[in-house]
Amino acid sequence: MDVIAELAGLIGADAVLTAPSDLEAVTEDWRGRYRGPALCLARPATAEQVAAVVRCCARHGVPVLPQGGNTSLCGGAVPSESGPAPVILSLTRMRAVRAIDPVNNTMEVEAGCVLATVQDAAAAAGRLYPVSLGAEGSCQIGGTIATNAGGTSVLRYGNTRENVLGLEVVLADGTIWSGLYGLRKNNTGYDLKHLFIGSEGTLGIITAATLKLHPLPTRHAVAWVGMASPEDALTLLTRVQGRSAARLSAFEMINRLQLDLVVDHVPGRRSPIESEAEWHVLIELSDNGSGDALDAELQAILEDAFADGLLSDAALAASEAQRHAMWEVRHSVSEANKKAGVGLTTDCAVPLSAVPAFIRGATAAVHALVPDLPVIVVAHLGDGNVHFIPFFTFDAWAAAGKGGAGNGNGEGGGRDALAAALRHAVNDEAARLKGTFSAEHGVGRVQLAEMERYKPAAELALMRAVKQALDPQGIFNPGRLLPPG
Amino acid sequence: MDVIAELAGLIGADAVLTAPSDLEAVTEDWRGRYRGPALCLARPATAEQVAAVVRCCARHGVPVLPQGGNTSLCGGAVPSESGPAPVILSLTRMRAVRAIDPVNNTMEVEAGCVLATVQDAAAAAGRLYPVSLGAEGSCQIGGTIATNAGGTSVLRYGNTRENVLGLEVVLADGTIWSGLYGLRKNNTGYDLKHLFIGSEGTLGIITAATLKLHPLPTRHAVAWVGMASPEDALTLLTRVQGRSAARLSAFEMINRLQLDLVVDHVPGRRSPIESEAEWHVLIELSDNGSGDALDAELQAILEDAFADGLLSDAALAASEAQRHAMWEVRHSVSEANKKAGVGLTTDCAVPLSAVPAFIRGATAAVHALVPDLPVIVVAHLGDGNVHFIPFFTFDAWAAAGKGGAGNGNGEGGGRDALAAALRHAVNDEAARLKGTFSAEHGVGRVQLAEMERYKPAAELALMRAVKQALDPQGIFNPGRLLPPG
Incomplete structure (x- = not known):
């Protein structure tokens, strides 16, 4: 029996979509920069069904690509152009707010719940779920956890990581780990939730979470x-x-x-x-x-x-x-910049004390490549997170570089080589100041070269050891987060 | 060449102690409940020397037991009575406060630095390192990180885990991972520091840390x-x-x-x-x-x-x-209870909303075993952390149970069987309410049976997979944290 038929038998034929019209929206990222074929879109309704899908895919050696609201800025949630076509796993049908405990200040939600729905449900109980970001109307809580989403509330409340107390995760062998703890203190072994938070779907499928709530500011x-x-x-x-x-x-x-x-x-x-x-x-x-x-x-x-x-x-x-x-x-900065021209967004963080040196150094490094190029700076200064954006008017961009248009991310085209060189110049400056090339957007596929370039070998080796231990077959979101070893 | 001579060659003869008078204090826990032989006490002065010790021990198949201030309440930092005698690794010579950055609100310290020294250095810079607990005058920052220490500031500032931004760790193969990041946001792969925080020395040797500071309350x-x-x-x-x-x-x-x-x-x-x-x-x-x-x-x-x-x-x-x-x-509660009689301390946490039910249920369960036994309750209520303590006067304890005196932790003796039964009754009630048997004290050796009893099989399997991936030879603190598979 082929995979699609088997999946249909496991979770129902209406939950396994293969029509091009159904796959269109999930096989291309929202900015239209990346696309690749998928075997099908699977929409399980329970953690047990997710586990059944994972076991089936593992048996057949088919990759599993979890996708939330498909709002990644790094191409992390759509298939590659080449390689084995994955089953795209959507948890859109798992979107219940299971429980809110206002005394414990916690909330149990399913992974497919939209972030804004989580915020609204908390507010209705007089509580705040603090993670807030541009895509909150469409991104799903599972995706925000898998990518440790940041946003504008990090200074006060921390990243998504600091607002998750427990997880339910389907592992590579189809086991369901029920770790939906709602505890402030729990020193009983390795804190496994932190492995899955920010792992971008490469270690397991997050199916539910216990979130930390806060009093609502008035x-x-x-x-x-x-x-x-x-x-x-x-x-x-x-x-x-x-x-x-x-x-x-x-x-x-x-x-x-x-x-x-x-x-x-x-x-x-x-x-x-x-x-x-x-x-x-x-x-x-x-x-x-x-x-x-x-x-x-x-x-x-x-x-x-x-x-x-x-x-x-x-x-x-x-x-x-x-x-x-x-x-x-x-x-309004994103809207403005999109209308005004071509901004080569970066996502660095440095120690706060190094922010002025970073802005000076990055400006000099950019100007060494393109004299007098305007730069946009948008910083979550309280977090040391600086979006340093070399900026071209449409005319200047048309005149810059030679060759194909590429996709704006250093993949093909003379302008893209220029874009990559400018981004590297900025990221090099962050690295020199003990900073990072990805503060909140993650790695996905866009930053794989940066992972290779900036991460210490010992750290990459540790990550690979963890990946090998949890997903030895490599079926979860292959080609993302970790550069090929 | 034998291990001791080889270690002396690597880090200096005066840094490898074998005299019984030197080993006495490090081979017995501070309450005198656990003791076991050690091969020697190694006192390296740098991360490179720690790495050399680890490599040497790995070559010889000798366990490495890191010990901070030896203030564990769970027997986590002293040798076992049987099994191969370990090298006890002390980082007392690595106790520098390397740097304080008041603008970034961070501090880089070596692992052997005493917690009170960390607090004082932060205060001298007008900043707060918030982790505070009874043993702060002798416990070392490395130990507090390895055990994710709690204390009385968790409600406002979180556990130790929430106050660590970066780590330097010597791995089982002697590699040094330099992860001393001082960043509020860094989404570049798995957040490895969280693996080592709370791992009780079983995955690597923490040699330095970047800590998060806060403004000093006035x-x-x-x-x-x-x-x-x-x-x-x-x-x-x-x-x-x-x-x-x-x-x-x-x-x-x-x-x-x-x-x-x-x-x-x-x-x-x-x-x-x-x-x-x-x-x-x-x-x-x-x-x-x-x-x-x-x-x-x-x-x-x-x-x-x-x-x-x-x-x-x-x-x-x-x-x-x-x-x-x-x-x-x-x-003064610990001092009072020690003077007044025998308290069987437990360290449960439950969702805050379940605290009243927990106290009622645990009381009933204890009384089912020993009618009318007095119980002490000391709770960090804001964290849901309840030390529920069945309490005997010295006379009542002398009259309770039969057989040997044991050590008060369910290891030998009729009274100890009673103690174990009472603790299990309390921990069972916490488990029933989705709580934990160890909120802040950790696992060590005392709670290994509880790990087996309460942890989901999938969670133990995940922990073992991580241990196997990071320490395949099992040289770091064997017999602690993880029950035998």
Whole structure:
């Protein structure tokens, strides 16, 4: 019996899709950069069915590619052009919010649950699930766990990793590990959940999770600040942490070019301050309970900083509408950059103290390749995470390099060789400062060369030993995360 | 050449100790319950020397037993009575605080650094290393990482695991993995540090770490509250979290017997409140910055709770001396219990919402074995961690059971069979409520039977696969953490 027929027998014919119209959306990534053939799309409804699919695929030597909302920025969730076509495993039918325990501040959900649904269910119980990111309306909680998603709440609440207490995982031999613990403390052997979190589907299939919840913030203060340099921004961050660490929930920084692009290309966006500052910082304090607003606290910090010459201009949001407007500017960067030209996104993190040196060094390295090339900086400064983006207008990009158009990620084409060289120059600078080439986006297929280039041999060897131990046949998401040994 | 001579050649004769007087302190645990022979004590001064020791031991098939401050409560850091005698590896000579980065809020330390020294060095830089526990004056940071130490700051800052950003580890083949990252975000493959944290020396030798620091709290409020039940205490906890979550730094609960034992057996201790309440809660709020004291915030919460009949009596500390006195009562429980009789300590955690059911169920289970036996409850309630302690006066213990005295941990003797039965009864109740038998103390050798009894087979198999992958020869701390397969 062939695999597809066998799968249909195991989980039902209507749960095994092979029509091109059904496969189209799952065999190409959302930006249209990567595509490859799949044997079929399997949509199991339970962990037991997932296990049955995995066992069947293992018997036949067919790769299993788990796919959540297909929102990867790294080509991590779609098939390769070549090699054996995988079974794409979708957990869309496993999307229940199984339970919320407001006293324990936990929530048990199935992996196919959309992130926004998780957030909404928590909020309905008066709790916060803090992980928040652009794709939250379509990405699935299982995918965010498998990729340890970051976002704009990391400074206060940590990455996805810090918000997962337990997992249910289907292993390569079809065993179901039921590790749905809802405990704050549990020192009984290796903490296996951390192996699967961030493993990008290469070690097991996450089918459910116990998430950590937090009290819902009820008070906010947001300010927009113009500054002369990243050094000044860091000094201000240290001051805010010294006075309001427990309430600081965002410290985001963009450069002037980024602000200009948002104002010029996204209708309705205006600069929150009048000044022509080179660097712009958004600060948010938040707290729960029903005490005073936090405006006075933030204002006092900013007044002191102004008196010390640390900032050139600042605006404190005076209403929820103004707070919203400031955040809208920050959230519009992707849209603006897409409209304005071609930005070669990177995703570095360095120690916070090294951020100014990183921005200087990366700028110099980029200019050594393309003199005077504009650069966009969008930083989650509180996390040391800097999206440093060499930027071309459409005309400049058309004129740059020679050869085929490629896909913008160094795969074919003269412009792509240029893009790869620019990204390497930025990533080299991060590595020199003990940083990383992928802070929050992951590895997928796009960053395999970087894994080879920057990871210590001992670390790659350890990862391969773990992969070999948990998935000796190599059936889970082959060709992703780990470069060929 | 024999192992000892070879080690002396590798790291110096004065760094390889074999005299009985040198081995005495490291071959017996601090409570005098476990002891076993060692080949020698090796005291390397660098990671390279650690690697040389490991390679030498691997060649000779000699086990390597890493020992920090020898403060394990589970017999995890001393040799077994039988089996091949290990080389005990002490990192006492590797105790440098290598660097503090106050902007990045990180600190790089060598594994042999005593925890209190780490705390002091952080404080001198205006920062907090939050992990705090009874043994902090002698335990070493490497040991706290290898055991994922808990303590009294977990509610606010997490376990040791949440406060480690990077590790340097010597692997079983003598490779040094340099993973001393100081990054808040790093999604480049499996997060290997989490494998070693809490592995109790069975996967590698931690030689250095990059720790996460926090702003130093400057404002505090502490209250002692008398309550009728654990249910009421949980309700109060939920209220405090709803109003002051970001400032809540402790929510500890003890029962009346525990308070009485402290007052009766530890000179200078008095009950902070007058009432005869059955349950007692210590609440601490803390914050940094220079705003108002937090007393008013805590007082408002307590007044509302009193108005609602949730508490019978409460005292808000009016001075630092009073705050200190309240904490002294809490910190005196071990001393009191040791003086008062024989307490069979357990270390369970359950979901917070299940704590009342756990205390009821465990009490009933204990009374089914020994009618009316007094029980002590000492709970880190905010973490769901309950030390539920069946308690015998010295006379009652002398009269209990028959046969040899054993060692108090179910190893030999009629009383020890009783102790084991009582602990199993308590741990069974935790398991029934989806809890754990070891929240913060770890496994060591004492809890091996519990690992076999409570851990799902799939989880043990995964742990063994990881152990086999990282330490195929089984030279690191054999006979600890993992029950024989």
